[in-house]
Amino acid sequence: MRAFKKKGELTRFQILAEIAENQPHIRQRDIAEKLGITVQAVSENIKTLTDQGYLEAGDGRSYYKLTKKGMEKLKKEAITLRKYADTVLETMSTYKSTWPAIAKENLQKGEEVELFMEKGILYAKKRTDGQAHGKVLHDAKKGEDVALTELRGLINLKSGKVTILVLPRINEGGSRTANLQKIEKIYKKEGHDKVGIMGTVARAVANKLNLKVDFEFATPEATLAAAKRGLNVLVLAVGRMSKTIARKLEEENIEYKIENVIKKEGKRT
Helix, strand or coil, X not given: CCCCCCCCHHHHHHHHHHHHHHCCECCHHHHHHHHCCCHHHHHHHHHHHHHCCCEEECCCCCEEEECHHHHHHHHHHHHHHHHHHHHHHHHHHHCCCCEEEEECXXXXXXXXXXXXXXXXXXXXXXXXXXXXXXXXXXXECCCCXXXXXXXXXXXXXXXXXXXXXXXXXXXXXXXXXXXXXHHHHHHHHCCCCEEEEECHHHHHHHHHHCCCCCECCCHHHHHHHHXXXXXXXXXXXXXXXXXXXXXXXXXXXXXXXXEECECHHHCCC
């Protein structure tokens, strides 16, 4: 959530607020000093706000008043800002100095441990020379969740790779024209950690091949999250849905490849 998305919106909001509090007689110099900006910047923003119908100006340089439209804008943005502030405060209030991990072996309270990722899961084990490390807050048996504190260092994590298989759309024959043999071969050969599907045709293909599907909804986001945790992901996506996933991965510089798994005889013009 962002309170002000465009450049200058916060400044114009502050100017409206100052004028609302001190209207109708307030000098541009007073506003500039209060906000820590130049008089010229105040003047330019006031002109913009006036042109947009949020302010009305009198004859002198010291008469400004919010219009009804301006009051509505100020109220709306104040509510948005308050929600944003509430979100930040909530995040800060729930922030803790403890972090959870899975105990790779039996651990004791006060013990120094190192942290590492394995198949997308954060693990803790007795410290040797790991770059990321912390201290155990309570006894934990192997396989249990354990609370850690005093975390330091970086976890060595390499991003996973993503293979996107483009399936035929329903007007191209759907699952009946998908190359099931090729899909199954890729699935078994490349050893993917997670499988995601996107679209009804993808669900039908997964059913036909008895594929274990790990995520079916919010697939682009789930694929990205898994890859960033070092997991290799296979995604079955229908038609142009594959581009949505590809864009997500490109934004985060995640390595991926796309393969068409539509039977040649199933293609239509």
